[in-house]
């Protein structure tokens with residue numbers, strides 16, 4: 001099998017990382033509007049109110065809100081077939097529990113979608129990418145409260161209707177799989193998903209299991225609703241999964257690695273197999289966790305199955321030795337893989353991992369997969385001629401795309417698109433930095449918010465343009 005001629009080449013961005021304009025046209029405060037800048041070593045601070053003396057990168061983003069036409073024209077110039085955007089919930093329902101949506105917020109996204117369609121770029125819309133109204137966290141306790149599922153569904157319905165027949169590909173959630181009752185997390189990881197700092201969550205196991213269940217249920221209900229509104233809708237969910245390798249071939253370590261990787265799949269199981277997995281219910285029962293299950297939930301799992309799976313892939317990790325207390329992933333500061341190099345932010349660079357993940361996931365579910373994120377966060381330097389020669393980014397992307405091609409052409413995986421993360425430099429989710437750059441397009445903005453915001457094509461811009469034109473036929 002060859003890469004399809006309609007293969008969806010493009011990129012992915014998220015509202016809170018690019019839009020800025022954090023109070024424009026009636027937008028409410030979203031959870032990421034309260035997070036400061038950090039770095040690889042220094043975690044981002046999470047405040048409960050906006051402190052006027054601090055800088056919050058989402059407030060400015062890269063000003064995509066006002067410059068989307070210019071930016072989309074640049075994506076079109078590269079030949080994008082698709083762009084994944086997210087809808088900031090707090091633009092549509094500023095507090096989350098209003099009766100009526102904010103029309104100005106809806107109009108903005110309708111305009112963005114029109115602009116994409118004008119350039120023949122397929123919009124892929126994520127309904128929840130770390131953008132929850134803060135009010136829902138403070139007033140209702142976030143996803144631990146079932147009412148939030150209803151507010152989310154109301155938001156989904158509003159957006160499905162507003163963009164009906166314009167948008168065909170939808171994503172219910174981005175990376176909800178980072179919530180796991182049995183894995184210790186840093187504050188930012190539970191915060192980006194649910195607006196709650198890990199260290200402050202009371203009764204952690206119970207609360208995180210409930211959040212995971214409610215979000216999984218919400219995704220299934222949103223799929224069901226989206227199909228009812230328009231049977232042509234193709235609805236998926238995006239997961240951020242790392243292949244986890246054993247530290248050696250000691251069967252205990254191999255099993256340990258398998259089990260660790262498997263923890264990230266229970267929500268996909270629930271969304272593909274028509275029921276919330278029994279093994280998870282039994283596990284929770286053994287831990288003394290009680291899930292807030294309603295009898296009618298089974299209908300949601302039965303009728304809310306995904307049409308496709310979105311995979312965000314950046315890195316692989318190595319599991320600690322069996323019995324070790326340490327948390328293992330390289331991404332979160334665990335063991336390094338001696339066979340692989342890492343990025344400046346410590347993320348392993350493992351192109352074969354994407355082929356492994358595609359194979360593993362496709363064999364498990366048989367559903368079409370789209371790579372919804374993949375890219376290299378790097379420090380770019382503008383040379384004396386004003387150019388950015390980002391050969392390291394080209395090498396990273398080229399190596400990963402080669403492995404995707406092998407997965408499709410040699411392993412018969414149904415992968416229907418590749419969306420590079422951050423085709424334009426934007427704010428990093430984990431660190432808040434601008435200096436962690438992913439883009440084909442450079443944005444003149446530094447970590448302190450200084451710069452003209454001017455957009456410049458990097459060397460990789462022309463490279464990706466050629467990859468798309470040739471459908472990746474002549475990769476080096």
Ligand code: BGP
Nearest residue numbers: 014174240377427428429430431
């Ligand atoms: C993914 C998120 C994205 C993006 C990406 C890169 O997990 O879905 O929003 O940010 O990671 O991470 P970072 O921006 O921290 O480098």
